[in-house]
Amino acid sequence: MDAFVLQILNGLDKGGAYALIALGLTLVFGTLGVVNFAHGALFMLGAFCAVAVEKLLTLSKQVKDESITFFDAYKEQPYLEIWWGDFGRAIIDYSVPLSILFAIPVMLLFGFVMERGLIRHFYKRSHAEQILVTFGLAIVLQEIIKAAFGANPIPQAAPEPVSGSANIGAWFGLGEAVVYPYWRLIYLFFSLSVIGGVFAFLNMTTYGMVVRAGMADRETVGLLGINIQKRFTVVFGLAAVAAGLAGVMYTPILPPDYHMGMDFLVLSFVVVVVGGMGSLPGAVAAGFLLGILQSFSSMTEVKSIIPGIDQIIIYLIAVAVLLVRPRGLMGRKGVMES
């Protein structure tokens, strides 16, 4: 039972990342009708926003190490610590959450530029060409990051107060074995609230209503005198921010490296296909579902029955779903069907 609960929890935080990326992907499908192979790169850019902020906050200078008295020793001390003491230290400790403030404008701007500069010219081109050009962009982005930050993963620490593990078992009376890192819990709630925010934006604001109308019938909305193009650009920026935030908050769980975007992209595409192209609830549900299934299949009990199942379960499910229910679990008719 404990192991069961633990696996569900393990699956949920990974599922949160899948769901956030898949949400943006399917949002872009549904509005712009563009297959964005660079979406994983946006996730990666988000993660490197966190790295950049951390590097910026810990800019240091050499100071004399007072604790060593036998000879002159020097150590690196961050400027923030020198200027503001404990407060500066706290800021450095909270660099990952603080990066969110940095990542939102950066990702929004990047999304706008990418949509205006590149994606816009590919609305009318074939899906194959959309895939190819965004694939090229993804390579370019990841190589730039590699040139700037190196090829090795750069670990990021969660803030000190939440770096330990929560004894969830004791909270709910399940047994002592259900221990789970605080940060993953935070990630789960964070991804849920971002997803909730996107849904609220689309379903509860007039702006979102128009966007949804545009998803259903772009032409008619245009005929009503609404600049649907502009709103779709905003939607693209939103999708970029969602992917970027997913990346920022994921850094303490997985040290970011330059190809993490590609790794997540393939899986997120599978998630979108399983959930159904153009279906937002489908993407979210499939994200969590596949995350949980993946963590279950990595249990040793399961692996002893079917070896290696954890490596391929997601792909197997995608193949099965596409063959049995080609539109995906919640796919709508007429989206991306050729």
Place this chain on the structure above:
Amino acid sequence: MPTTPSFPKLQSELAIMAVFAAAVLTMPLWMAPFGAAYPDLLQKFAIYGIFAIGFNLLFGLTGYLSFGHAAFLGVGSYAAVWSFKLFTMNVLPAVVFGTLVASLFAVLIGFVALRRAGIYFSILTLALAQMSYNMAYSVLTPITNGETGLQLTQNDPRMIDHMFVDRGAGLPSTNLFGLEMSGYPGFYFCAVVLIIAFFISLRIFRSPFGLKLRAIKSNQTRMGYTGFNTRPHLLFAFIISGGFAGLAGSLLAITDPLAGAERMQWTASGEVVLMTILGGAGTLVGPLLGAGLIKYFENIFSAFNDSTLHEIFAFLPDGLESVVVFLVSPFVGEGWHLTLGALFMVIVIFLPGGIMEGLRRLSRLVRRPSAGRADQPQTQEG
């Protein structure tokens, strides 16, 4: 019955093949001025040329964009190395075995993936290839030797070889009935295979079968309405395409009898897509051009470093030189993939028809003033 269109006569095909064969076989001569006349690189041109030709048979003719073609390349490599390990170091059985296994694998993948079209097909092939890649690293370790890669060892059975000769001291090398497949013999072997592959591709392009595939590309629904079952043709094209990839993979194993799962990674699949697009999808020689260019520049650019750059731009004034070197250096050496990605984007954005399209436009520009006709009827073949 659809009327059979008149296809160019046999003579023209023979002429094309003669020119092509001459061009390929004399590559060591005319590549020399470009500094590419050494067998390892020429061999790569031929092998990736075959890979791209095969990919083009699927993507160029039917428009189905497979994002998992490297899986067949990897499977072909593994099969060829197993042939070396189990039977003989002769390359012919290895090539046949590699191609066959990859084709069988393509039957499996194609059967599943071809149920869907468009972007779903791309994602399905991507997912299936990624699955094979993951399996090669984990469950299939007994067959693939996991991360180490499949290698020849002293203790391999090599049943056929050992019936005739005793076990030597070192590792045996690949051969064609005694002729060692390293250096120029290796290149000429690959070149001959390339010529055969090109001939098959030419025949398919000009056959009713090729025409059907093109019809599928232009309007699959209408093909269905005329009572034409497209799936078997698509599957057949997919199998041929996968077989070509397997052939290329087994040739890679001949050059260097070692197979690793990284050949199956999806970035490798992306590379063959780029080769085809760069040269011109749907044209006969375009993919070959693309493959050659990419392998050539990969070889040249990835060898550059800052000091060679400084030598190249030494004619510039000092300050300007450092600026230019600073700007160029991220694109060469380790950063060669950046160039590749940027090239990918530029080609798709500005020249979706690839180099062949560019050449066609150029020739039209040149011809326009004299012929006075804006639109000459253009053929799809190059």
